[in-house]
Amino acid sequence: MFDVAIIGAGVIGCSIARELSKYNLNVALIEKENDVGNVTTKANSAIIHAGYDAKPGTLKGKLNAKGNLMFDELCRELEVPFKRVGSLVLAFDDDEMKTLGKLYEQGIQNGVPELYILSKEKVLEMDPNISDNIKGALYAKTGGIIGPWEFTIALAENAVENGVNIFLSNEVVDIEKKDFGYRIITNKDTYDTKYVVNCAGLYADKINNMVSNNKMEIIPRRGQYYLLDKTVGNLVKYVIFQCPSKLGKGVLVTPTVHGNLLIGPDAEDLIDKTALNTTSEGLNFIVEVARRSVKTLPLNMAITNFAGLRARTERDDFIIEEAVDAKGFINVAGIESPGLSSAPAISLYVIDILKNIAKKIEKKENFNPYRRAIPKFIELSEDEKNELVKKDKRFGKIICRCESITEGEIVSAIHRNVGARTVDAVKRRVRAGMGRCQGGFCSPRVIEILARELGVEMTEIEKDHEGSYILTGPTKSEVQ
Amino acid sequence: MKYDLVVVGGGPAGLAAAIEARKNGVERIVLIERDRELGGILQQCIHNGFGLHVFGEQLTGPEYAERFINELNNLKIEYLTNTMVLEINDKKEVYILNQELGFRRIEAKAIILSMGCRERTRGAIGIPGFRPAGIFTAGTAQRFINIEGYMVGKKVVILGSGDIGLIMARRLTLEGAKVLAVVELMPYSTGLTRNIVQCLHDYNIPLFFEHTVIDIKGKNRVEGVTIAKVDNNRVPIRGTEVFYECDTLLLSVGLIPENELSRNAGIEIDARTSGPFVNESMETSIEGIFACGNVVHVHDLVDFVTQEAQRAGRGAARYIKGEAIDNGVVIRTVNGNGIRYIVPQKLRLENLNDEINLFMRVDNIYNNCRLDVKLDGKIIKSFKKRKVTPGEMETVKLKKSDLSTYNDCSLSIEVVKE
Numbered sequence A: 001m002f003d004v005a006i007i008g009a010g011v012i013g014c015s016i017a018r019e020l021s022k023y024n025l026n027v028a029l030i031e032k033e034n035d036v037g038n039v040t041t042k043a044n045s046a047i048i049h050a051g052y053d054a055k056p057g058t059l060k061g062k063l064n065a066k067g068n069l070m071f072d073e074l075c076r077e078l079e080v081p082f083k084r085v086g087s088l089v090l091a092f093d094d095d096e097m098k099t100l101g102k103l104y105e106q107g108i109q110n111g112v113p114e115l116y117i118l119s120k121e122k123v124l125e126m127d128p129n130i131s132d133n134i135k136g137a138l139y140a141k142t143g144g145i146i147g148p149w150e151f152t153i154a155l156a157e158n159a160v161e162n163g164v165n166i167f168l169s170n171e172v173v174d175i176e177k178k179d180f181g182y183r184i185i186t187n188k189d190t191y192d193t194k195y196v197v198n199c200a201g202l203y204a205d206k207i208n209n210m211v212s213n214n215k216m217e218i219i220p221r222r223g224q225y226y227l228l229d230k231t232v233g234n235l236v237k238y239v240i241f242q243c244p245s246k247l248g249k250g251v252l253v254t255p256t257v258h259g260n261l262l263i264g265p266d267a268e269d270l271i272d273k274t275a276l277n278t279t280s281e282g283l284n285f286i287v288e289v290a291r292r293s294v295k296t297l298p299l300n301m302a303i304t305n306f307a308g309l310r311a312r313t314e315r316d317d318f319i320i321e322e323a324v325d326a327k328g329f330i331n332v333a334g335i336e337s338p339g340l341s342s343a344p345a346i347s348l349y350v351i352d353i354l355k356n357i358a359k360k361i362e363k364k365e366n367f368n369p370y371r372r373a374i375p376k377f378i379e380l381s382e383d384e385k386n387e388l389v390k391k392d393k394r395f396g397k398i399i400c401r402c403e404s405i406t407e408g409e410i411v412s413a414i415h416r417n418v419g420a421r422t423v424d425a426v427k428r429r430v431r432a433g434m435g436r437c438q439g440g441f442c443s444p445r446v447i448e449i450l451a452r453e454l455g456v457e458m459t460e461i462e463k464d465h466e467g468s469y470i471l472t473g474p475t476k477s478e479v480q
Numbered sequence B: 001m002k003y004d005l006v007v008v009g010g011g012p013a014g015l016a017a018a019i020e021a022r023k024n025g026v027e028r029i030v031l032i033e034r035d036r037e038l039g040g041i042l043q044q045c046i047h048n049g050f051g052l053h054v055f056g057e058q059l060t061g062p063e064y065a066e067r068f069i070n071e072l073n074n075l076k077i078e079y080l081t082n083t084m085v086l087e088i089n090d091k092k093e094v095y096i097l098n099q100e101l102g103f104r105r106i107e108a109k110a111i112i113l114s115m116g117c118r119e120r121t122r123g124a125i126g127i128p129g130f131r132p133a134g135i136f137t138a139g140t141a142q143r144f145i146n147i148e149g150y151m152v153g154k155k156v157v158i159l160g161s162g163d164i165g166l167i168m169a170r171r172l173t174l175e176g177a178k179v180l181a182v183v184e185l186m187p188y189s190t191g192l193t194r195n196i197v198q199c200l201h202d203y204n205i206p207l208f209f210e211h212t213v214i215d216i217k218g219k220n221r222v223e224g225v226t227i228a229k230v231d232n233n234r235v236p237i238r239g240t241e242v243f244y245e246c247d248t249l250l251l252s253v254g255l256i257p258e259n260e261l262s263r264n265a266g267i268e269i270d271a272r273t274s275g276p277f278v279n280e281s282m283e284t285s286i287e288g289i290f291a292c293g294n295v296v297h298v299h300d301l302v303d304f305v306t307q308e309a310q311r312a313g314r315g316a317a318r319y320i321k322g323e324a325i326d327n328g329v330v331i332r333t334v335n336g337n338g339i340r341y342i343v344p345q346k347l348r349l350e351n352l353n354d355e356i357n358l359f360m361r362v363d364n365i366y367n368n369c370r371l372d373v374k375l376d377g378k379i380i381k382s383f384k385k386r387k388v389t390p391g392e393m394e395t396v397k398l399k400k401s402d403l404s405t406y407n408d409c410s411l412s413i414e415v416v417k418e
Helices: A011-020 A059-068 A071-078 A094-110 A120-126 A148-161 A201-211 A280-293 A339-358 A382-391 A407-414 A423-430 A443-454 B012-023 B040-044 B061-074 B138-148 B163-174 B193-203 B260-265 B302-320
Strands: A002-007 A027-030 A087-091 A115-119 A136-140 A144-146 A165-167 A172-177 A182-186 A190-198 A219-228 A239-242 A252-255 A261-264 A302-312 A319-322 A329-333 A398-400 B002-008 B029-032 B048-050 B078-080 B084-088 B093-098 B102-113 B117-119 B135-137 B155-159 B178-183 B211-217 B224-229 B242-245 B248-251 B255-257 B289-291 B330-335 B339-343 B346-348 B355-362 B366-375 B378-388 B394-399 B409-417
Touching: A002 A011, A002 A182, A011 A027, A011 A148, A011 A339, A027 A148, A027 A190, A059 A094, A059 A339, A071 A144, A071 A148, A087 A094, A087 A120, A094 A115, A094 A136, A115 A120, A120 A136, A144 A148, A148 A165, A148 A423, A172 A201, A190 A201, A190 A339, A201 A302, A201 A329, A219 A280, A239 A280, A252 A280, A261 A280, A319 A339, A329 A339, A382 B102, A398 A407, A398 A443, A407 A423, A407 A443, A423 A443, A443 B138, B002 B012, B002 B302, B012 B029, B012 B040, B012 B061, B012 B102, B012 B302, B040 B061, B040 B138, B048 B061, B061 B302, B084 B102, B084 B260, B102 B302, B117 B138, B135 B138, B138 B163, B138 B248, B155 B163, B155 B211, B163 B178, B163 B193, B163 B248, B178 B211, B289 B302, B302 B355, B330 B339, B339 B409, B355 B409, B366 B394, B378 B394
Parallel strands: A002 A027, A002 A190, A027 A165, A087 A239, A190 A329, B002 B029, B002 B102, B029 B078, B102 B289, B135 B248, B155 B178, B155 B248, B330 B409
Antiparallel strands: A087 A136, A115 A136, A172 A182, A182 A190, A219 A261, A219 A302, A239 A252, A252 A261, A319 A329, B084 B093, B093 B102, B117 B255, B211 B224, B224 B242, B330 B346, B339 B355, B355 B394, B366 B378, B366 B409
16 A cells, blocks of 8 residues: 555656655656656656746745755756756847846746846847847746756655655556545556546546546647757757747757757647657748847758657646545646646645645655766766776766767666666666767667677567557568 | 767767777777667668779668678777767867766777767748648658658658668659659759669659759648749749649758867867868867768768878877877868869878879769869969769869979869869
């Protein structure tokens, strides 16, 4: 019997799991995917917003700025890449300058520190690659960039380290109300729990509707992105937004924590929750809009494009509350942007709700807040490199050329407590295959290492989601 | 560690360069290869057709490589496999990593860069759609099939008519897969004509010019691709879409010289070739650092890679022995009409032996034309061609005596329709 079962191991589920692991609770983290952070969390702008966008008084307004300020300590404890590079919202005319004023006011009310409205001259002095056509900009010093999946993996690893039980590839098919709480039935197993936290992202409606008559609907809102090569990662120094519109915070141009350049997203409401495809219309649109922000856009340096889905509800705010007709069932739904930025604050908010319901939950004495990242071999000093190779020869072998990733790092990614099982899971942990050749050289090697370390056949290794098989069989098997 | 010459990359270019340098008297040479064996991409090219120019016979890739590897061994040239070069710099220091030595610095008198090239990816050409498994570059698929021994799919569409794509169309067919179509954006093939005939025509595989892939279906594994005809601006034409049900998409959409090490060392790169600017000795903008093979420009025949690498090996030997002449007449090569690039970009006349081969690519198909070679605007040589195409590299051989009466000047080559 679990005390708390969290459904969904995205950044929100993993944040809550890690927060709950500070208490003497038996926690289950249940995920339908074969990896954590594998849906909404893995495809977004990777931005930690300052917190001026949301209307004061909303949950978004309350939790974004608060969450933002928690990232320094969190990322230090968890060894996650995070940079407070600052963000700029560009205004191109007088109307948009007024919008900046409103954003500034909102920011102050939401408790965002260090906000400034800057003149065109000042902005261009700070970043000469920004378009000459601007009138001014809102500068938020606390805006940041992060590795969203590294953050989520780190949270999950640290939660598991502190006793959380993680169950991947478990799709919840039904939830039964019981005297003791809830019985969660997945395609693999059954989990009894006193309380449920529903962080199922795009499918939070489905999970809610299994237990509550207060029906919910999640609307998938797609955003498309271009990722550019590291050679142009320093095109801009800040996260560059344009003035927000009805459909969100607009197309941004930003460096990533790994040194690439990211452009996107657009916003398109869909019905299909699996429509993670890009379209030429969407990609053309983001390029067209992004060209307004910067003087040049070196699109010939694109290395990939991708799409993400935000989990929207009609309420236009986060839904973080106990279901009225289901005691001990807490919905954490509609966590669209700024969900990643708010994640740490959301988890505290959820713990407070749980404390209210459960009355007494005790802090653990031996909680370990630290999680060591996989060493990034290429960033070590000469002596450290040699020491590591001496200790473990696998660090002397580069597998991914573009990102200079060693076999040691890949093996380590596989054998962690929330270890990689797929080629993309390796990629998200150590960046093998994330570079300009997109795995052209290293994918055969990564598959070989995965198969060897997991003790399975190469043909069993998948690219990403279940069913994404890569090899169809040994050669000569098809020849008649 | 100290060496006279460090050769980065043990493919056909590196092998020939190291051998030639040794034959020209260079003592301490080390060749560094990141893969587990020498030979580079040749090792996965198990088809034949290699060596017609160099050996006058048709060899497979591994056979062609073996001849050079044997010679390397006979000449007792040192090499390191499973060794990655992480950095080189203008002081001619080479930083390497392997499991035995760890992270090491090598001081060299000269360096030859022969890192080859890599394939353009789906991301580089921006195909929209889902991102399932089953999308491979042709070379990656070739490695899976020919080296690892695994099939990558059963029903295949190939985008791009580059040579590796064409070769893989045949290879997949022979392995029992069904290749539904080869789709080429341009109105002409970017591969060799002989490969079109031997790999597509002989197996009744259709080739569609002026077509491209505009959508990929399949959330986990490729379930199909949509192809469409493009207009003169390479924009897909509405209403021409055709859906192909398949489990695999192979990309053969071009190769890019692998110059990350060169760039980081500060070597000047020619935007047209994506490789370093080089002179007649294949020396880059940094004195004593030479380059050859696909790292300089993408070749379609390994034989030409070998010839170019030998030139680099001789150049490096001359440099190490202090025999290179860096003053005197300098001729710069300039693209005339119809020429996309010429390698080398610079000729120092004093360093030429009897003759020099200029490698170039044209920008379109021209039938019955001439290649006019002009020195400061005056035609000095003219070569008749029945057909030139972007898919086949052209070479022009010039004698030192053709050039020797001129002072510093430019040499242009242009395509003239007859």
